[in-house]
Amino acid sequence: MSESAATPVYVVIGGGQAGAEIASELRKLGFAGRVIIVGEETALPYKRPPLSKAYLAGSVSADSLYMMQQPALDKAGIEYRGGVRVEQIDREAKQLKLIDGSRLAYDKLALATGGRARELKIPGADRPNVLALRTIEDVERIRARAQAGQRAVIIGGGFIGLEVAATLVKQGLAVTVLEGLPRVLARVTVPEISAFFERVHREAGVDLRTGVQITSFEFEAHPDSAVTHIHLSDHSRIDADFIVVGIGVIPNTELAETAGLVVDNGIVVDDCTRTSDPDIVAAGDCTNHPNEFLGRRVRLESVQNAMEQGRAAARTLMGKPESYKMVPWFWSDQYELKLQMVGISTGYDQLVIRGDLASRSFAAFYLHDGALIAADTVSRPLDFMIAKKLVGLRAHVDAAQLADESVALKTLVPAA
Ligand SMILES: Cc1cc2nc3c(=O)[nH]c(=O)nc-3n(C[C@H](O)[C@H](O)[C@H](O)COP(=O)(O)OP(=O)(O)OC[C@H]3O[C@@H](n4cnc5c(N)ncnc54)[C@H](O)[C@@H]3O)c2cc1C
Structure with a gap:
């Protein structure tokens, strides 16, 4: 046992929705040892859904995003080490190597590493006006450019792309959405619902184009210069002041993989969130888990999944594993x-x-x-x-x- 034989240390990697849920549920279940969340982001654990909705619109404050502010963490006895990336898990020694060179011993470990925005692989995608939307800082970058009259091009007609489009067009920007598939939301719903949302966006003034491929970005040679135009497979050329890329999420599984855990489109866990190491559980967007309702394994990107799996992970850490039964659900706000x-x-x-x-x-x-x-x-x-x-x-x-x-x-x- 680490630190002192009397004080077990449970460490959670990742301070997102799942990580925060695991830590607070451990306390609700009566865990008396140390609970430490190590999070790469400096911000205290916060909710991401408002990022593309009310927070991007500026109608809620950053304070309303936090799941736990410092007093709540203190009261629950949860230590949050923010701005620190875990670089390596030494399963033999039951130690983490942190980016600042320090080491942290654990008795039990929870992986809640979530996902990151998929990057566009095209020359110019690293230019300063090509933006992603996953974190509070990403929103600050978008907000800094989102002035009425600016031309925003959204790449990807999934939930995040469409939510950003709705928010920006309401703020008076000229918004274009580019979707490579023949319809928006194609991965999550049926043609009738896609057609409904396409109509809603067009009626709101969004220039929505489906079935279009990006052939290139146009930009000056200087590395700080912005992308000014987007060229499409139909030979059209679109003006852009800035670009928001919303083309999906890559699960953060590298840490688990390097540590030798089983990974297959997500960290493979059972119905009680156990990984292939008996002392390590995983929850949230980073997991590939069995879903009884669907009758198959799945990796979900949803708050409900992160929370339910987070609670299940805490129960397992407490030695009271209980299979969670979950019918996936999700929401999106547009207009x-x-x-x-x-x-x-x-x-x-x-x-x-x-x-x-x-x-x-x-x-x-x-x-x-x-x-x-x-x-x-x-x-x-x-x-x-x-x-x-x-x-x-x-x-x-x-x-x-x-x-x-x-x-x-x-x-x-x-x-x-
Ligand atoms: C803009 C946006 C809008 C959304 N809207 C909705 C919605 O309307 N409804 C809904 O259900 N879901 C929505 N989602 C999805 C939902 O937010 C996610 O499913 C949820 O946040 C997943 O929680 P998580 O804890 O698994 O991962 P995350 O929230 O991604 O948190 C993982 C954390 O782990 C940290 N981390 C990763 N690796 C390390 C490491 N090595 N060391 C330390 N820290 C690390 C990351 O920096 C991150 O802070 C939205 C997501 C986004 C981005």
Whole structure:
């Protein structure tokens, strides 16, 4: 045992959503040893979802982002070592090597290293006006350039790209979105919902282009000079004052891999977050985990997953492993619309729309062999609550009743 035989040390690497959850849950479960979070970012643990929404818009303060401020950390007895990257895990010695050269011994270790923004591999992508959006600092860089009248080009029509587009166009910028696939949100939803969001963005004034490939960036030779234009495969040339790249997330697994843990599109864990080392758990965006509801392994990038896995990791560290049962869900805010999604619609054989897509408030239900496997709702939070129940039960529901707004959704929930 490290430090003193009487005081076990549990270390969490990564102070994001999952890391903060593991640390606070350890205390809730009564852990009396030391809890240390080592985080590469200097900021105290904070929530990322507002970064592309209210925080980018400037409508909430940085204070509202923090999951734990210093007094809360002190009260919980959680030590936060920020601005320090863990360089290496020595599993034999049960020690971490930190970037400042120091070493930190652990008895149990939790990996909550999350992910980083995927980089665009194109000459000019390292220029100062080509920006990513993963951290508070990234938002500060975007905000510094986001003045009305500026031309922002967003590369990627996924959630983050579209949220940034909505926020910036509302602030009076000229916004272009470039998506390589034939439709936006193609990896997460069906053509009907993609078409709805494409229409919403175009109506708001976004120049949204799908099925376009970037052939090159135009920039001056001097390394500090900005990208001024983007050339596309259809021979068009787009003016840009700045560019935001939102083309996905790479899980931070290198530390685990170098330490010899099993990694395969994420750190491989079981349903109790255990890695291939009995003293190491992992949670959040960095994990590849079994999901009972989906019947397969998956790597998710969602707050709900980070929190539920974080709590499960704490239980396992406390010697009380408990398999977590989780139906994946996610949300996205664009303009006044709240998109909420539960389950994964891949493999559906019937789509039922409740409400009118033109009304900007509707629900889409996905059935497979008559069972509800997923639902997307737009600005229908009450329907979403019931959809979560129905999807969690894989309820067999009558499609005509689902579509009929005069039938209350809650009457379709099977009796327990
Ligand atoms: C702009 C944006 C908007 C989002 N919106 C939504 C949303 O609306 N709904 C939703 O459900 N999800 C959303 N997400 C996703 C959600 O924020 C993530 O799923 C969640 O943050 C994952 O938490 P995590 O703790 O696993 O990883 P992270 O939040 O990525 O935290 C990992 C931390 O570990 C640190 N770290 C990595 N390696 C090391 C190391 N070697 N040493 C020390 N520290 C290290 C990183 O610096 C980072 O601080 C959004 C994400 C972004 C970026």
